[in-house]
Amino acid sequence: MRRPVFASLLGLALLAVAGPMTASAAPAATSAPGDFYQAPSPLPAGRPGTLIRTRPATVLATALTAKATTIMYHSRDAQNADIAVTGTVFTPTLPWLGRGSRPWVNLAVGTQGLGQQCAPSKQFVATTEQELEPVELLLANGWGVVVSDYEGYTAGSTPTYVAGVSEAHTVLDMARAAASVPGTGISAATRWATMGYSQGGGASSWAASLAPSYAPELNLVTDVSGGVPADVRNVAESLDGSLIGEGLQLYALIGLQQAYPGRFPLDEALSVEGRATVASVKAQCVVQTLASFPLKRFSDYSTGQTIQQFNARPDVASVYAENNLSTRPAPAVPVFQYHAALDEIVPIGQARALNQAWCAKGTPMVFSVVPGDHITGETTGLPGAVSWLADRFAERPLQTTC
Structure with missing residues (x-):
């Protein structure tokens, strides 16, 4: 194989x-x-x-x-x-x-x-x-x-x-x-x-x-x-500062902001550099993204917030909660x-x-x-x-x- x-x-x-x-x-x-x-x-x-x-x-x-x-x-x-x-x-x-x-x-x-x-x-x-x-x-x-x-x-x-x-x-x-x-x-x-x-x-x-x-x-x-990324918040926080994971963290934040307009205020948490980075990431495929952010953290692109501080916002936390599979109905078929x-x-x-x-x-x-x-x-x-x-x-x- x-x-x-x-x-x-x-x-x-x-x-x-x-x-x-x-x-x-x-x-x-x-x-x-x-x-x-x-x-x-x-x-x-x-x-x-x-x-x-x-x-x-x-x-x-x-x-x-x-x-x-x-x-x-x-x-x-x-x-x-x-x-x-x-x-x-x-x-x-x-x-x-x-x-x-x-x-x-x-x-x-x-x-x-x-x-x-x-x-x-x-x-x-x-x-x-x-x-x-x-x-x-x-x-x-x-x-x-x-x-x-x-x-x-x-x-x-x-x-x-x-x-x-x-x-x-x-x-x-x-x-x-x-x-x-x-x-x-x-x-x-x-x-x-x-x-x-x-x-x-x-x-x-x-x-x-x-x-x-x-x-x-x-x-x-x-x-x-x-x-399975069952708990997206857990995964996003674990990727912070990793060798290849920061780009994937940005993917998740961008995706959730797109899916839940007005409820996941990523843009307002980003610095000028951060907004430019997000615009660049939106045009990339995954291999390019993985190579672009070694050992970076969310705080490198925010106005000073850590990923934990951003995720703790009530509006952001509520979106994560809705996207936690463990709290959703269990499948009715064998898994x-x-x-x-x-x-x-x-x-x-x-x-x-x-x-x-x-x-x-x-x-x-x-x-x-x-x-x-x-x-x-x-x-x-x-x-x-x-x-x-x-x-x-x-x-x-x-x-x-x-």
Whole structure:
């Protein structure tokens, strides 16, 4: 199994530092002239998961196993307002030979960067997408795969990075929208799994948590989540002053300000230099960002506040509280959660707390500690994750660690 593209790119960066399923009966629209990623303005009304437009995509790494389609669809942001979101549908080209109809995996991707060029659907086509490894592995098992770009990658917008409700909505609506893509064969009986690592592990966990209330018609059978940032406040504070984490901390603060306008006053806490830094970060992809902020702290960009002081503001703290997965409803399906033993970016303690909270609420779970740091943890955890998916799709007996 090859090492993720992200890991090798991170090495270069560190060297640089060191030196129902359809939601609407409306017909699917095809691609429009001009920029595919420019959402219609005004956005026509549409139920969550309704397709806005589609176009064929050429993804060389999966060309022999799947037909790729880039889509734009309706979803809802953290305030439940209608938004346009893009993503990719990978429809397997070989017949399904397993039990029942073909299962599908709703893959939530890890950190991409805040620049518009970082959208996963664009990077799949450009062959730069770090999540190609799990996509290829899932397709090799005969399962269909969908990947949302999340909120914020349509032209002129900003990603709402790590905003849990927004991520859950966009992931779940991606499954709804895929049902309207010709050739997928998705129906109300289709078995779905949510899956993700790092930011994606948070997004897939949020999707599994909110699925019963937001998308009850979705036949979700399991969730697989690795490196989960369950407590965003804890993660943001742990990254302060780290070798490569300050840029990710800024991503989280920018994303939450975007998702909760008027409630997360990042801009007013920043110095002139800080505001210029944020503007620069919004145009970057993740590898560039990781290389740009070694050993920096939030106080280097604020008007003097530490990250702890900023996070203690009542308005800021309330947003963090709403984005703490441990306080949210536990999934109604079995969950496989894994975490790297030496994770230096997403603390394992807050991930264990999520596992304990959901076990206490009755969710059948397995918590697996895998070798490696945060970056390598995705690869070392993939075999166990895929084996879990195969067992759940085959309805094999379940054992838990709760």
